[in-house]
Amino acid sequence: MILLIRSGEFKFGAYLSEPLLISDSWAGGPACFLFSLTLDMKIPYHARDPPEGGRWGPVSFLAGRRELVIGNDDLVLDSTLTSGTSQLEGCFGIGLDRQSSEASTMLAGHSHFEIDDVEVWMVERVERGQHL
């Protein structure tokens, strides 16, 4: 699945290797990644600071009822899809300092940002109709 977000002049999103189904358990894997269209960069999965309580093995996102958490707070969307937060270098990053302002502003320009638009795209293989 592709998650696209526009926050002001910043466009970014995430590729999720599993569908967004509400759950209390972590899902996804290393195939997931974040990207920023505004900065023209892909933010790969590295899981340097993985979330606690995740299932065995690498995880990427938690589709909760109150918020959608991608990575270890790398990208968090609230339940109303009106605002979010970002702090890279948890599960996704490019080698920044986890606590730096760059890590918290890389995606949206602000650590706490407001969401203008959200789109979710399903990615599936043409031949088998299998979801990627």
Place this chain on the structure above:
Amino acid sequence: MKSSDSHTRVLAAVKSNLAMVGELQVFEQREAGADAASALLGSSEAPAPTSRSSSPRGQGQGQGGQAALSSTGDSGSHSPRSTAHALSSHLHGGPAELVAGQASDTRYAQAVRDFVGEHAQLIQGLLSSGAGAGAEGGAMDSTALPLPPSVCAPSVVGEFYPLRLARSATDGDMHAMAMGSSRSQPLKHTDPRRVFESILKDAVIPPSKAAKGVRGGQQEEYTTTLLDTKETHKSFQSKTLSGSQQLGGDKGQRNAQAPPFAVPSARGPSPGVGASRLVYTQTSQMRVQSEVEGGGFEYSGGDASRVSMPLLALLKLAAQAGQPSLRTQTERKIKQLQTRNVTSFESELHALVKSDILQNDEPQLVYFVLPFLSRPPAVTLIYSTFKHGRSLSDLYLKTNQVCPMISLSYCAVLITLLIYFLFPLLAPHQISSLIFSISIFRIGHL
């Protein structure tokens, strides 16, 4: 008249503050050589001679605090390049000395003090430009001053390092903060000299440390960067001004063109002693709260976790990150797929082109960054805030409708568990019929 009066009062405040630190003569010498300053001095509402002499500290602060003006527009005749050269050469005595590391911290401290005296005209220009508009509008405007990398912290070397200066028209207090750096901190003082001193202390590193991280070649590199990004600086500055114009107006209203500045407060909120404070609202907008309680003023950084970064600094950071860009990866993917152009993916890209968020070549960037090798996947829009309710529940609902397989898998697990517990209670023929029914159910859904 208001504008001239504000200019006069600002000039008097600057002079009194400079006189307070014994640098009035330097200021007056520079002032005499500047046309703009001469024009100000030649006005009919020039400050009284007593204000140009050494005045007591309290008097100087009083005049500075009562001066109601805002600094807008560019920083007078001081271009970023000239300012950068002036700062660098004055503080460190040139790149060669930086590399050699011969300058001592004592000289650095002295250089910081001397800088304020030698650039008093710049201070005056920053304060006096656009003073009338700020006084009449009652808003808080600002201007930006770039510093060269040789006088910045090692973490921001090579970055555009603007500084934001603003004076509240309501209370006349100076606000200053550094932008685009992880070391950005709100700075607060009541007189221009201390503002500049604090800015330099925050942004400038001693030559002994700078010599370790700065090479002689980077000085020239930054000069070139400044020349190349002259227009960028103008647009950046105009963006800052456009954002600051909203400070007194649309408080709390979200704006996509919000002023790009960063104010992480490492010290956290402090008790209100001062007259003005910067407060971050839920929408990360800065607003000024006037609290007339006398004396100086204290900053309240609000939530220290809320940080902003200008787009320009992020673009430079992304360029320095070493990650292949999405465009590069798109080109590589197309080559891997042995296609000469992207026309063969038009059918798959057709849906993404209809996106309300993606524009220009962004659909291609998103599509080709997907993990596939030889079989281009199809993409289908399943949720959009333009078409559906804005909530996570609606998003999950749409996702669940498109992905019944996953739901079915969960159902299968539940049925299996049910059978596991029902087995002891069922006869063999009942178990067989139950498994047969479940199989038919699954095949029907597949």
